[in-house]
Amino acid sequence: MADFVLDISSVEAVPARWLRRIGRQLLHNTLIFDFGAWGYAWMTGNPIWQANSAHLLDAMPARPDPFWVLDLGAGPGNSALAMGEKQPTARFIAFDLAQQMLALAAQQRMAAGWSVQRLAPVRGDAFYLPLADSSVDMVTGHSFLYLLPDYRAVLAEAYRVLRPGGYVAFLEPHAGLVDWSWLLKQPWAGLQISLSLWRIYSWLHRRFSAERLQTVLTEAGFHTVRTEVTLGGFGIFGRGQKS
Numbered sequence: 001m002a003d004f005v006l007d008i009s010s011v012e013a014v015p016a017r018w019l020r021r022i023g024r025q026l027l028h029n030t031l032i033f034d035f036g037a038w039g040y041a042w043m044t045g046n047p048i049w050q051a052n053s054a055h056l057l058d059a060m061p062a063r064p065d066p067f068w069v070l071d072l073g074a075g076p077g078n079s080a081l082a083m084g085e086k087q088p089t090a091r092f093i094a095f096d097l098a099q100q101m102l103a104l105a106a107q108q109r110m111a112a113g114w115s116v117q118r119l120a121p122v123r124g125d126a127f128y129l130p131l132a133d134s135s136v137d138m139v140t141g142h143s144f145l146y147l148l149p150d151y152r153a154v155l156a157e158a159y160r161v162l163r164p165g166g167y168v169a170f171l172e173p174h175a176g177l178v179d180w181s182w183l184l185k186q187p188w189a190g191l192q193i194s195l196s197l198w199r200i201y202s203w204l205h206r207r208f209s210a211e212r213l214q215t216v217l218t219e220a221g222f223h224t225v226r227t228e229v230t231l232g233g234f235g236i237f238g239r240g241q242k243s
């Protein structure tokens, strides 16, 4: 007789499920990110968050020639600006659903002295990217996939617009243990608040273990997928390449 193994990893207490559903309905993403844009920009405008964002580019070898990065859920543009500081030949499409976030991205671009050719804010829904097939060299997303009801559909869109040989990199909330003592030692109140809120918000939505992130990126068609836990265990990078 075959062994019967009960997998209890997906069994969850009913009250927790209800709490999550209610929380998700109360905290509607579009409203939160439109009205909370200033607060979000302040919380994430610290050197640790930005240095970490710049590591999205580690998926791709440094390039001397101009190349296009599509930053999905770009928010106030912090991630794109941090990546651009590291790699001056990168050009960004800062793509987001929230108008206020994109207004801030445009302001931050001007404050940094970047032209609109270097960072172009584009409003839209990542489920329907207004870009031709194989049109960008890299697709990034910083704390983005976890918010989406069907992140696999967005990964399919990312795959479509990425040129063959192009790179993909996401930083998402991590499902494993986190090191709160690491966070308390950080000198930035904005980082402490943002990572604490991220932990709560990702409980409502979704977190990724290394195995899950590896699997979803591989199933989306990317190869050489690597994951890396970061930010004291709060975040996890997933990086890969299109054939």
Ligand SMILES: C[S@@+](CC[C@H](N)C(=O)[O-])C[C@H]1O[C@@H](n2cnc3c(N)ncnc32)[C@H](O)[C@@H]1O
Pocket (backbone or CB within 6 Å): 029, 030, 033, 034, 044, 072, 073, 074, 075, 076, 077, 078, 079, 095, 096, 097, 098, 101, 124, 125, 126, 127, 141, 142, 143, 144, 147, 148
């Ligand atoms: C947590 S914020 C991340 C912002 C930025 N990447 C950063 O790390 O600072 C997530 C962003 O994704 C955007 N977003 C959520 N769903 C989206 C969708 N379907 N299409 C495009 N943007 C979306 C939100 O408006 C928000 O600005």
